[in-house]
Amino acid sequence: MRKIILLLCASLCAMVLLFSASPVMAQNVMWVSPVGSDTNGCSEASPCASFQGAINKGSVSQINCLASGHYGEVLITTSLTIDCGSGNVGNIVNSSVSAITINTTAAATIILRHLALNGLSTTNNSEGINAGSFFSGTLIVEDCMMHGYHNGFGIVFQPQSGRGLLQVSNSQIFDNHVGITVFPASGQIASVTLNKVELIANLDTGLVMGGVGVVAGAMRDSVVGENGNDGVLASASQVFFTVEESSIVDNLVNGIQTQSAGSAIKVAASTIGGNGMGVFAQQGSIVSFGDNHVSDNGSDGNFTSTKALK
Secondary structure, rough: OOOHHHHHHHHHHHHHHHHHHOHHHOOOOEEOOOOOOOOOOOOOOEEEEEEEHHHHHOOEEEEEEEEEEEOOOEEEEOEEEEEEEOOOOOOEEEEOOOOOOEEOOOOOEEEOOOOOEEEEEEOOOOOOOOEEEEEOOEEEEOOOEEEEEEEEEEEEEEEEEEEEEEEEEEEEOOOOOEEEEEEEOOOOOOEEEEEEEEEOOOOEEEEOOOOEEEEEEEEEEEEEEEEOOOOOOEEEOOOEEEEEOEEEEEOOOEEHHHHHOOEEEEEEEOOOOOOOOOEOOOEEEEEEOOEEEEOOOOOOEOEEOOOOOO
C-alpha cells in the first residue's frame, strides 16, 4: 500500500513539473525591449521589439517592458495587460492610425499602464486609445499620457453589448480634439471612473458623454481646463455623473454643460472658475451639493438645484 501511495505521489509531482514547464503556460507573459527582435520568442531573456510582435506569438495575457522605448501601434482583440512598469515608458508615436485599437468580439478586460501615446499633432482621424468597437468588459488606463490627436480623441470608449467599464487614473490627456469621449451604443451602459486625471488644452472638449445609451460614473480629484469648447459635456440619452473635489477651469465656452433631458450631473466640493460660463443646463440638470466654489466665470450660470449634504 505504501509503495502504491509513493508511486502516485511521484506521478503527481511529475505532472506538476510538466505543466509548469509547458510552452503554452510560458507564453502567457511576454517581454519587449527597444533592443529586442520580433523574431525572438518574447521571453525576458529573448524579448520582442514591439507590442504587436508579442501579441502575434499568440496565447499572451500580459506584455511587460524591460526598458523605456518605442513599441509601435497595436491591435488588441482579447483580454490583455500591457504594463511598462514603474520607471519605464512605453512610447507609441504615430500619425496615420490610432496608437492602440481595441476591437473585441466578447467580454474582455484590458489594462494599459505606463504608456505615452503621441499623435504628432496629426489631422488624420486617429486616436490615442480607440475602443470604438469594444464589445463589453473593462478597460483600465493607469499612469498614461495621450496627446497630439488633433482630429481625434485621447480615448474613445464605445461599448457595443451589455456594460462597459472605463477606469482612468493618474493620467494626462491634452492637445487632442477631444480628451475623452464616452459613447455607448443603443441600449448599452458605459460606467466611467476618472481619478486624478488631467483633461487639459484639448482643441474642443475635455470630457464628452454622448451617444444613445447610458453613461454613469464619477470624476474625482481631477482637472478639466483650458479646453477650446466645454470642460464637461453631457448629451447622451441618460447620464448620471458626479464631479467631486475637481477643478473645472478656464474652458472657453462652458465649464459643465448638459444638453439632453436625461442628463443629470451632480457637483461636490469642486472649483468652477474662469470659464466662459460656469454651469449651463441647456436641458437636464446640474445639481450642487452646496460646497462648491463658483466664481470669475464670464457668467457663473445657475445650478438647477442644490441638494443638502447628508
